[in-house]
Structures are given as structure tokens and as C-alpha cells.
Amino acid sequence: MSKKTIILFSGDYDKVMAAFVIANGAAAMDDEVTMFFTFWGLSALRKPKGTAAPGKTKTMLQKAFSTMLPKGPEKLGLSKMNFAGVGPVMMKKVMKAANVMPLSELIDTAREQGIKLIACTMSMDVMGIRAEELIDDIEYAGVATYLAEADEGNVNLFI
Amino acid sequence: MSKKTIILFSGDYDKVMAAFVIANGAAAMDDEVTMFFTFWGLSALRKPKGTAAPGKTKTMLQKAFSTMLPKGPEKLGLSKMNFAGVGPVMMKKVMKAANVMPLSELIDTAREQGIKLIACTMSMDVMGIRAEELIDDIEYAGVATYLAEADEGNVNLFI
Amino acid sequence: MSKKTIILFSGDYDKVMAAFVIANGAAAMDDEVTMFFTFWGLSALRKPKGTAAPGKTKTMLQKAFSTMLPKGPEKLGLSKMNFAGVGPVMMKKVMKAANVMPLSELIDTAREQGIKLIACTMSMDVMGIRAEELIDDIEYAGVATYLAEADEGNVNLFI
Numbered sequence: 322m323s324k325k326t327i328i329l330f331s332g333d334y335d336k337v338m339a340a341f342v343i344a345n346g347a348a349a350m351d352d353e354v355t356m357f358f359t360f361w362g363l364s365a366l367r368k369p370k371g372t373a374a375p376g377k378t379k380t381m382l383q384k385a386f387s388t389m390l391p392k393g394p395e396k397l398g399l400s401k402m403n404f405a406g407v408g409p410v411m412m413k414k415v416m417k418a419a420n421v422m423p424l425s426e427l428i429d430t431a432r433e434q435g436i437k438l439i440a441c442t443m444s445m446d447v448m449g450i451r452a453e454e455l456i457d458d459i460e461y462a463g464v465a466t467y468l469a470e471a472d473e474g475n476v477n478l479f480i
Numbered sequence: 481m482s483k484k485t486i487i488l489f490s491g492d493y494d495k496v497m498a499a500f501v502i503a504n505g506a507a508a509m510d511d512e513v514t515m516f517f518t519f520w521g522l523s524a525l526r527k528p529k530g531t532a533a534p535g536k537t538k539t540m541l542q543k544a545f546s547t548m549l550p551k552g553p554e555k556l557g558l559s560k561m562n563f564a565g566v567g568p569v570m571m572k573k574v575m576k577a578a579n580v581m582p583l584s585e586l587i588d589t590a591r592e593q594g595i596k597l598i599a600c601t602m603s604m605d606v607m608g609i610r611a612e613e614l615i616d617d618i619e620y621a622g623v624a625t626y627l628a629e630a631d632e633g634n635v636n637l638f639i
Numbered sequence: 640m641s642k643k644t645i646i647l648f649s650g651d652y653d654k655v656m657a658a659f660v661i662a663n664g665a666a667a668m669d670d671e672v673t674m675f676f677t678f679w680g681l682s683a684l685r686k687p688k689g690t691a692a693p694g695k696t697k698t699m700l701q702k703a704f705s706t707m708l709p710k711g712p713e714k715l716g717l718s719k720m721n722f723a724g725v726g727p728v729m730m731k732k733v734m735k736a737a738n739v740m741p742l743s744e745l746i747d748t749a750r751e752q753g754i755k756l757i758a759c760t761m762s763m764d765v766m767g768i769r770a771e772e773l774i775d776d777i778e779y780a781g782v783a784t785y786l787a788e789a790d791e792g793n794v795n796l797f798i
Binding site: 323339343346347352400401412414415416418421475476477480 | 518519541548605608622623626636
Binding site: 382467468 | 641653654657660661664665668670718719720729730732733734736737739793794795796797798
């Protein structure tokens with residue numbers, strides 16, 4: 322049993338999926354896993370559209386950024402061959418046919434396995450994303466917390 | 481002598497090149513190196529066009545994906561300044577002038593140095609890529625194998 | 640006290656920023672930090688436009704590449720939502736409002752904290768970038784130097 326950390330910087334469906342496949346695989350082998358969500362990666366932790374809290378305290382620019390960011394894992398695009406959203410639809414169909422879990426289930430599994438999900442507070446400020454917009458039962462911290470976790474990890478990835 | 485692992489997720493010429501430069505450098509210093517090819521990174525292991533096996537058992541969507549994926553290292557685009565394929569041509573010329581090995585030679589060198597190349601089977605299913613389409617003498621495995629290798633590595637990168 | 644290394648391959652404002660936030664955070668916790676700048680990441684080390692040395696000894700292709708590469712940290716684009724340069728302007732405004740240091744200050748802080756900045760010489764050859772075009776007091780080395788540093792690191796990231 323050892324510890325793994327992943328910084329998830331990317332908000333691309335395929336990269337987020339890769340991150341959760343690695344994280345779930347490690348947790349299944351009894352590793353302790355911490356995922357640190359920063360910048361575009363925060364999109365993976367957002368609640369679906371209807372449930373977002375009203376944007377009262379955001380500046381206009383924060384509103385602009387947060388409006389354009391995808392709301393939740395099933396809204397993410399691909400890093401390549403996105404084709405205005407057709408790529409992800411295709412990929413999800415192929416994944417289903419290949420019996421690969423969709424991203425939203427991979428995230429549920431991560432939570433069930435006790436993987437620690439941490440939202441980067443500095444990125445939340447920059448992107449104009451507030452805690453109420455993110456899924457429940459996650460932690461909030463900054464770079465010092467990441468570094469403390471990574472110091473204990475034997476595998477530390479930036480995705 | 482220590483061990484290095486690289487997950488090659490990207491299929492961009494420049495990133496694949498960076499991965500093989502690091503891998504070959506480590507192998508030249510007597511390190512054990514394992515490269516794990518996943519998602520777009522599988523393109524780097526594909527055989528050139530003519531040699532691909534016929535797509536009989538693929539679904540239509542798998543065929544669509546695998547048709548659009550570049551066939552072999554010399555068909556890859558750049559992550560930036562690709563300019564519809566002009567960028568890679570320019571970069572290869574500059575590399576030649578600077579006496580830098582082209583990607584296909586970097587891959588040959590990796591094989592000669594005994595670097596372990598592993599194709600991710602889950603990604604192959606999703607992308608619709610079959611073993612016959614990939615270069616010979618590579619291994620096939622999933623995330624558990626990657627994690628076992630990474631646990632032994634002192635440097636583990638995601639590219 | 641331990642050692643961290645970061646390969647900065649990306650030249651995107653947001654990714655370069657993430658790299659320096661992690662590097663500065665680690666240095667503030669008394670870690671030794673080495674950053675290795677390769678490919679597009681070299682842009683972050685370039686001097687602003689007017690101060691660049693004349694391109695006499697470059698080939699035409701090297702000139703083309705180096706002309707297109709951003710000159711210095713404040714000229715970099717975003718990896719997502721760049722919108723022809725509007726994205727970075729927006730992000731810098733939001734960062735200022737959130738009291739987050741702009742990239743150029745993050746780089747200054749890294750230097751003040753004694754973070755070792757190494758420019759990859761092979762990438763400089765390929766990109767047509769010469770030492771006179773990069774900021775002062777950095778080091779120049781190849782993959783062997785990176786690997787020697789990474790062997791001593793307990794956290795090694797590729798960004």
C-alpha cells in the first residue's frame with residue numbers, strides 16, 4: 322500500500338477519464354489516492370446546470386469565465402477530434418459498447434472508494450467558481466496541501 | 481540504475497518526441513524504462529497505412545475513430561502551430577538541420593535499447609485499434625500493470 | 640526538505656502559471672526546485688520583443704519558428720478559451736482582482752527563491768532560439784542533466 326497523487330489541470334473528457342481510471346485502479350489496489358483539481362479540471366467537479374447557485378457575488382469577468390466552463394463531467398469536450406461536441410458523443414457510445422464506465426460513474430466510484438478530491442481554492446477564485454457549484458463532500462485547499470500530499474506519494478502525476 | 485515510467489497519452493509529434501527523448505536518455509544511462517501508450521498516444525505505435533489489417537470486426541464508430549487517428553509516428557501533428565500539417569514538416573526539417581533524430585528513429589532506438597512498450601488495452605477498445613494495426617514486439621496490458629510498474633519507478637511522468 | 644523537478648513543455652499561460660505556483664510553493668517550503676524548459680515552454684523564458692538579438696545565424700525555418708513563438712511570459716496564450724488573445728487578458732484581470740500574482744512576477748519570485756531554471760539546448764536548436772534571446776542567469780543543459788536532477792527528486796512533474 323502506497324500513496325498516489327494526481328493534479329487534474331485539464332478539463333478534457335478524455336484526460337479526466339484517464340485520471341480517474343488511474344486513480345480508481347490505484348484505489349482498487351488499496352493505495353491511498355488524492356486528486357487535486359485545478360483550472361479547467363474544476364469543471365469535472367461542477368454540478369449539472371440547473372443546480373448551480375445564482376452568481377450574485379461574482380464580478381462580470383468571473384461570471385463570463387464560469388458561464389463558459391462546462392458544468393459537470395458529461396459536458397466536457399475531447400482534447401482532440403472534439404468536432405463541436407460530436408467527438409464526445411461518439412466516444413461515449415464506443416465506451417459503452419466496450420463496457421468502459423462513463424466518466425460520471427468513474428467519479429462516483431472514486432468517491433465510493435474513498436479517493437480524496439480536493440478543489441484548488443486559488444483556481445476557484447480565478448475561474449469564478451464557488452463551493453456551492455461543486456459536488457458535495459470534497460475538500461478545498463491550496464498548493465501547500467498538494468505539496469504535503471505529494472511528498473508522501475510514490476507516484477505523482479500532472480494531467 | 482533505477483526505473484522510469486512514462487504514460488504517453490498525447491498523440492502530438494512534439495510531445496511524443498519529448499517522451500522518447502527522455503526515455504532513450506534514461507535507457508542510455510542504464511535505467512529500466514517502461515512506456516505505456518494510451519488514447520491518442522497509441523497513434524505513435526501504429527503501422528503505416530498500407531499495412532493495417534482490414535477493419536472487419538470493428539463497429540462503425542470504432543472504424544470512424546480509427547480512420548481519423550494518424551497511422552504511425554510520421555503522420556502525427558504538432559500540439560501547437562500545426563498549420564494543417566505544415567508545422568510538422570517544418571519541424572522535421574529544422575530537426576534534421578539540428579542533427580536531432582526524427583521520431584521514427586527515436587522509436588527504433590527505444591526498441592533497440594530494450595525499452596518496454598505497452599499498449600493500453602482499454603484505450604485500444606475505445607479507439608477501435610486492434611493489435612494487428614500496431615508495430616510488433618510490444619506488450620498489451622491495462623492500468624493494473626501500469627501501476628505495478630510505476631510503483632517501482634523513481635520518476636513517473638504523464639505526457 | 641526534499642527536491643522537486645518540473646519539465647515545462649507547455650507554453651500556455653495557464654499551464655506555465657500552474658508550474659510556477661507549484662515551484663514557488665515548494666521553494667517556500669524549503670524544497671530544492673529545478674525547472675527544465677523545453678519546446679513551447681522556452682517561450683516563458685524569452686525576453687520581451689525589443690531586446691531580442693538579431694537573427695543572423697538562424698536558418699529561414701528557425702527564423703519562422705522563432706518569430707511565431709511568443710516573446711516572454713506576458714505574450715503567452717491560454718490552453719483553452721484563448722479567443723485570439725482575449726482569454727489571457729480576461730484571466731489576468733480576474734487574477735489581479737483575486738490577488739493572484741501575474742506570471743511575470745511568479746517568475747521573478749522563482750528566481751529570488753533560487754529555483755534553478757534550465758533551458759533545454761536541444762529544443763533551442765529545434766525552435767531556433769538562442770541564449771541571447773532568453774532571460775539572464777539561467778542554465779543550459781540537455782536530457783542527461785534533467786534525468787540526474789529527477790533521480791534526486793521525490794516529485795517530478797511534466798507540464
